[in-house]
Amino acid sequence: xxxxxxxxxxxxxxxxxxxxxxxxxxxxxxxxxxxxxxxxxxxxxxxxxxxxxxxxxxxxxxxxxxxxxxxxxxxxxxxxxxxxxxxxxxxxxxxxxxxxxxxxxxxxxxxxxxxxxxxxxxxxxxxxxxxxxxxxxxxxxxxxxxxxxxxxxxxxxxxxxxxxxxxxxxxxxxxxxxxxxxxxxxxxxxxxxxxxxxxxxxxxxxxxxxxxxxxxxxxxxxxxxxxxxxxxxxxxxxxxxxxxxxxxxxxxxxxxxxxxxxxxxxxxxxxxxxxxxxxxxxxxxxxxxxxxxxxxxxxxxxxxxxxxxxxxxxxxxxxxxxxx
RNA sequence: GGCCAGGUAGCUCAGUUGGUAGAGCAGCGGACUGAAAAUCCGCGUGUCGACAGUUCAACUCUGUCCCUGGCCA
Numbered sequence: 001x002x003x004x005x006x007x008x009x010x011x012x013x014x015x016x017x018x019x020x021x022x023x024x025x026x027x028x029x030x031x032x033x034x035x036x037x038x039x040x041x042x043x044x045x046x047x048x049x050x051x052x053x054x055x056x057x058x059x060x061x062x063x064x065x066x067x068x069x070x071x072x073x074x075x076x077x078x079x080x081x082x083x084x085x086x087x088x089x090x091x092x093x094x095x096x097x098x099x100x101x102x103x104x105x106x107x108x109x110x111x112x113x114x115x116x117x118x119x120x121x122x123x124x125x126x127x128x129x130x131x132x133x134x135x136x137x138x139x140x141x142x143x144x145x146x147x148x149x150x151x152x153x154x155x156x157x158x159x160x161x162x163x164x165x166x167x168x169x170x171x172x173x174x175x176x177x178x179x180x181x182x183x184x185x186x187x188x189x190x191x192x193x194x195x196x197x198x199x200x201x202x203x204x205x206x207x208x209x210x211x212x213x214x215x216x217x218x219x220x221x222x223x224x225x226x227x228x229x230x231x232x233x234x235x236x237x238x239x240x241x242x243x244x245x246x247x248x249x250x251x252x253x254x255x256x257x258x259x260x261x262x263x264x265x266x267x268x269x270x271x272x273x274x275x276x277x278x279x280x281x282x283x284x285x286x287x288x289x290x291x292x293x294x295x296x297x298x299x300x301x302x303x304x305x306x307x308x309x310x311x312x313x314x315x316x317x318x319x320x321x322x323x324x
Numbered sequence: 325g326g327c328c329a330g331g332u333a334g335c336u337c338a339g340u341u342g343g344u345a346g347a348g349c350a351g352c353g354g355a356c357u358g359a360a361a362a363u364c365c366g367c368g369u370g371u372c373g374a375c376a377g378u379u380c381a382a383c384u385c386u387g388u389c390c391c392u393g394g395c396c397a
Contacts, residue, residue, distance in 0.1 A: 016361080041361055051361080079358035107360050114357090121358045139364095158355070161364035167357090183357055244361040269350070274361055280354075 006194040007093045010304060011101040013038075013109060013282060014200040015275035017210045019293050021054050023200065024102040026297075027304060028062040034092045036085055037066040038103025038112065041244050043081070044070055046230050049223045050246030052214065065092075072234045072241050078111045079121050085112045086192070098308070106281035113197075115190025117182045120174045130166045139165060146172070156180035196307045198300060199282050200293035204275075211271045215246075219264050224250055245270045289316050 010033065012024050024035055037043060041051040045068045054064060065088045070076045085101070085108075092099045101109060133141055143159040146169050157180070158164050171179040202210075227250040231237075242251060246267050253263040282288060291300045303313055 039361085040359095075359090077358040078360075081358085105360065107356075107358095111357065117357055119358075127359095158364055161356090163359060163363045164356080167359090170358095179357085186357070188357075240359065240362075243359090246361080248361090270361080273351090276352090277361090281356080281360095284356090 006192060007089075008308065009089060009099045009101060009113075009193040009195050010307075011038075011109060011113070011195055011197045012200065013102075013104065013106070013198065013285075013288070014293070015207060015278040015282075016104050016271060017052070017214050017275065018200055018202055018207060020102050020104070020200065021052070021058065023293060023297065023300075024100055025054075025058060025062050027301065028098075028100055030301060031098050031304060031308060032096075033098035033100040034063040034065060034095075036088055036092070036099055036101045037064070038081075038085070038101045038105055038108045040076075040081070040105040040108060041241065042067055042103070043076065044068070044072055044241045046072060046226075046233075047241050047244075047247065049218050049221060049226045050244070050250075052218070072230065072239050073236065075122060075124070077122060078107050079116055081108050082111050082116055089193075104278050106278060106285070110188060110285070113191060113193060113195060114188025115186070115192075117179075117186035119171055119179075119182055123170055123174060126170050126173060127166060130169055134162050134166070142166065142169065145169060150178040153178060153180065156183075195287070196304060196313075197285070197288045198304075199285075199288045199290045200300075201279065201290055202293060207275055208272055211275065212268050215264055215268045215271060218246065219267070224253070227251065227254065245274055289313070 010027070010031075012020055012027070014020050024033075027033060028035055035054075039051070041047060042053045043066055044051070047053070053067060058064075059067070066081075066084060069084065089099045101112065103109065130142060133145075139160055139162045142162065142165045146153050146157075146159075146165055150168070150172055153159070153168060157168055168179045171177075171182065175182070223246060227242075227247060230242075231254075237251060241247060249258070249263055249266045249270070252258050252266075253260070258266060289303070291297075293300075307313055
C-alpha cells in the first residue's frame with residue numbers, strides 16, 4: 001500500500017518541562033487536532049501536580065484523550081497503551097480531525113507507531129513466582145533458569161536486569177518460544193500511520209532552569225498534599241505511580257527521611273536526569289525532526305501545515321538536532 | 325579559656341597491626357519490544373586540614389597550629 005493511503009498522525013515529543021503541553025494545544029487549535037496523551041504517568045488518575053498534567057482549563061481548549069484513564073492500583077503497560085491509543089486515534093480520524101500524540105514516554109510512542117510483538121501480556125501469577133525467586137536468590141538464579149531453556153538469551157538480553165529477565169521467562173513459559181525470536185520477527189514493523197515525528201528541545205541550561213522553577217511551583221502548589229490525599233485512598237506505597245519522580249521523594253519526606261529543602265532538590269535532580277534520559281532515547285529514534293522551542297515554533301507550525309498539505313519536507317538527518 | 329569528637333572525591337562517610345585510598349549518593353556515558361517518570365550496565369587522582377618530626381616508607385605514629393561541632397567554664 002502506498003504511504004499516502006495511511007492516515008496522518010502528528011507526534012510531539014521532547015524532554016520533560018520543555019513546553020510540549022502548551023505547544024500541542026496551539027497546534028491542535030491551528031489544525032483542528034485532538035491531543036492523545038503518550039505519557040505513562042499522566043494516564044493515572046489523581047496524580048496531577050507531580051506529573052504536570054494539563055490543567056482543566058487547558059483541557060477545555062481542545063479535546064484531550066488518555067489522561068486519567070487508569071486507577072493508581074491498576075496494572076497498565078505499553079501493550080495496553082497501544083490498544084487504547086490506536087482506538088482513540090481511529091475515533092479522531094473518523095471525525096476528520098488530526099490526532100496529535102504528545103508525551104515523553106518514548107517506549108509508548110515507539111510501540112504506538114511501530115506496534116508491539118504479538119505476545120501475551122503480563123501474567124500476575126508467573127510474575128509473583130519469579131519475583132519471589134528474585135527476592136530470595138537474586139537475578140543470577142533467574143538468569144540461570146532462563147539460560148537453561150534459552151541459551152541464546154546471553155546475546156540478546158541484559159541478564160542483570162530483573163525486569164527483562166522476568167519478562168523473558170514469562171514469554172518463554174507462555175509461548176514456548178524465546179522472546180528474542182518473537183522480537184526478531186516483529187521489529188516495530190507494524191506501521192499504520194503516516195507520521196510527522198517532531199522533537200522539541202532547548203539548551204540543557206535553559207531546561208534545567210525551567211525544571212527548577214517548575215519543581216518549586218509543584219511543591220508550593222500542593223504536591224505533598226496530593227500525595228497525602230492519595231495515600232488515604234491508596235495506602236499501598238508499593239504501587240507503581242508512587243515510584244515515579246516527585247512522588248517517591250514526597251513519600252521519603254513524609255517518612256522523615258529527608259527535609260523540605262532536600263525534597264525539592266532531590267526532585268529537581270531526578271527530573272534533570274530524566275530529561276537527559278528522554279533526550280538519549282529520542283536521539284535513537286529514527287525519522288524525527290528536531291526543533292528548538294520556543295525559538296522555532298513558527299517554522300515548526302509551518303512544517304506541520306506543509307506536511308498536512310502533502311508537500312514534501314526537506315530531508316533531515318535522522319535523530320539529530322537541526323543545526324540552527 | 326579547658327575538655328571531647330571530628331577534619332579523606334561535589335555531598336555523606338569507610339579505611340584492618342604504617343607500604344601514597346574506597347563505598348553510597350550526585351555527575352557523565354550507554355541500554356531499552358506488556359514495570360519505561362520504571363529497570364539495568366559502564367566510568368572514581370582526590371594538595372587524605374596545614375606545617376614540622378619519627379621512619380626505607382605516614383591518610384595511618386608524635387608535636388604544634390588552623391577550622392568545625394558538642395560539653396564545661
